[in-house]
Amino acid sequence: MDMEAGTRPATDQEIYQRLWSAIAERQIGPGTRLKEEQLSEIFSASRARIRQVLQNLARDGLITLVPNRGAFVSQPSTEEARDVFFARRTIEERLVEKLCATIDAGGIDRLRNHVEAERRAHSNRDIAAAIRLSGAFHLLIAELAQSQILADLLRDLVSRTSLIMAMYRQKDVLNCGPDEHNAIVDCIVARDAKKALAVMHHHLAHIENQLDLEADRVAARNLEDILGA
Amino acid sequence: MDMEAGTRPATDQEIYQRLWSAIAERQIGPGTRLKEEQLSEIFSASRARIRQVLQNLARDGLITLVPNRGAFVSQPSTEEARDVFFARRTIEERLVEKLCATIDAGGIDRLRNHVEAERRAHSNRDIAAAIRLSGAFHLLIAELAQSQILADLLRDLVSRTSLIMAMYRQKDVLNCGPDEHNAIVDCIVARDAKKALAVMHHHLAHIENQLDLEADRVAARNLEDILGA
DNA sequence: TTTGCGATGATTGTTGACAATCTGTCGTAT
DNA sequence: ATACGACAGATTGTCAACAATCATCGCAAA
Structure with a gap:
């Protein structure tokens, strides 16, 4: 701070x-x-x-x-972590689906520019910016999809995802690059709702799978919570 | 009060x-x-x-x-009203889908009992109870589906739906009876996820279509807001 | 040495009073 | 008669002090 x-x-x-x-x-x-x-x-x-x-x-x-x-x-439990991803898949799959039907030229520009910014941050090794932009990409999709309610919830979920990654990310795994985001944009531009939904699903599942959300890890963490500070 | x-x-x-x-x-x-x-x-x-x-x-x-x-x-605008239903479809379709895979005997009992209670309230012309139970049915599904996040959001959406119906319900339309809820339970019990999703979609669309969310009505309301109290 | 207990300090929970802001009304000038 | 502006009442926004609660530490007894 x-x-x-x-x-x-x-x-x-x-x-x-x-x-x-x-x-x-x-x-x-x-x-x-x-x-x-x-x-x-x-x-x-x-x-x-x-x-x-x-x-x-x-x-x-x-x-x-x-x-x-x-x-x-907060120190999200593994159950909460899984729930966050479940909710995100639910919401974001629907949002990209909708976006395929309603996106306009201006929206496409904003998506393209955003992915480009992500790419720059990534190649510059600017981790902080990469994290921020990675989350902002998902929020941009929500904004463009024009569902205020789901966008608001997603904002919370994205920030919670950051917390979860801080707790459960395996050390040797980096943040996902902007490639998958780019693939999503491609689907949206092509207005291929079915594929966009699938790619988004894969993207979120990919992030979740990078985490270490096994049960034994839970026990260890809880124990640590009970014993330590 | x-x-x-x-x-x-x-x-x-x-x-x-x-x-x-x-x-x-x-x-x-x-x-x-x-x-x-x-x-x-x-x-x-x-x-x-x-x-x-x-x-x-x-x-x-x-x-x-x-x-x-x-x-x-709150006096939800028609845009907000439509957004609420969009969000509800997104969430509840996914929840019934999940519930088809995870429901157990105890859950089925609770669903059956709830629909029965709805039926009683309906036949007794107990409007207040009918409204409350109708909302509670959807919350019960969320609870049984075990997604805390989506359940929390749905709780808000259900209450907002009540507000919306208070504002936009056409006079000659009553609350939907418990029949559609019963159909949803049947699908869940049969573990037919695809049909459950479709029936839930139909159910929510049915409610939304009963409302008077036309554009001219919007203008009138906005005008009223601007002029009046 | 370890365990139970009580005092102490720090932190949160709650309250009531005070300041800022807005709505509506009344009076005055045009 | 109407429009403008100031005043009064009511309501929300803010704050600082007080009370309640909890964690920590020290001490005594087993």
Whole structure:
């Protein structure tokens, strides 16, 4: 977190965005405790407002509110992780399907430009930007598909996916490159809904399979939670 | 609202549930203003807690928070209404599909019993119960399908559907009876995922088609919003 | 040495009061 | 008679202090 105290009062929206980004982009690790007073100093805001923001973040699943204990960056269980991917497949398969029917030239441009930006970040080894853009690609699809409700939910799911990857990614696996995203765009441009759906399914399954979501790992983690901090 | 002041402090959860039910079950009409102090008296709670609850309800889309004006029961636009049904189809089709693969005897019992309860309420002309049970049926499916994320979202969508029906239902159309629900259960019991999906799609489309979501109606409503209270 | 217990400090939960903002009304000038 | 502007009431937004709760540490007893 590159936030400094003493800056002039930040609006609730800004505080929310700032924390959201910091968690979703893995600048704050899972399990980290967020103290209200600490945050109120950082953002020069009263505790009441911090509290509101925390409540919203909790509803997004990014942090977990423990009564009388405080707020912690969530540590999604493997069940929750699988559920997130199940929900993402459900939503995103439908969105690309719809997008194939409704995309226009402007939308195609935005998709192409975005994938190009991803490619640049990737070749520049700019990991932070790659993570951010990778998530933003999925959000762009949701935006173009014009379903506000599913787009809002997907925003949460994408950020939770970041958390999940921070916890369960196997060390030797890197982020998926922009190639699969490009393949999805190709399907959309070709207006091949069936294939677009299949490629999206494959893409999300691919990400999920890169994770280490085995049961024994769960036990180990839970034990660690019980014993450690 | 059959709430009384003077009762001992209600927990946030209770306040939320109480308001949620009241709106989702159409005891409070769209557009109704909810004053914080009024609510704090009703629930014997401080304004701060009421405020928190209102924020949560706003996030569910049940109420709309206007800065410096207060909270109003939402008046979904026709676009939002269609979006709600689009999201519901997306989610519920997938859930019944999954349920066909994972349902067990206990789950079947619960589904059967629920439909039976719906039938009783319907034949007794207990409209309020019928509305509540009709929504609860869909939530039961989500619960049995064991996707917490989609179940949570669906809960919001079902309540928003109630609001939408309160606004856009054509006068001569009644609530759909429990027959379609029963058909869905039959498909699930038969583990016919493809048919279950189709029947669910038909069911939701049926509800949507009963509504009056034409464009001219939109204009009239928007005009009313601009001119009136 | 280990275990149970009580004091202490830190952190969250709650409240009531105060400030800012908006709506509607009344008075005045044109 | 109408339009503009200031005033009053009501309502929301914000805050800082107080109360309740929890984790930690030290101490004594087995």
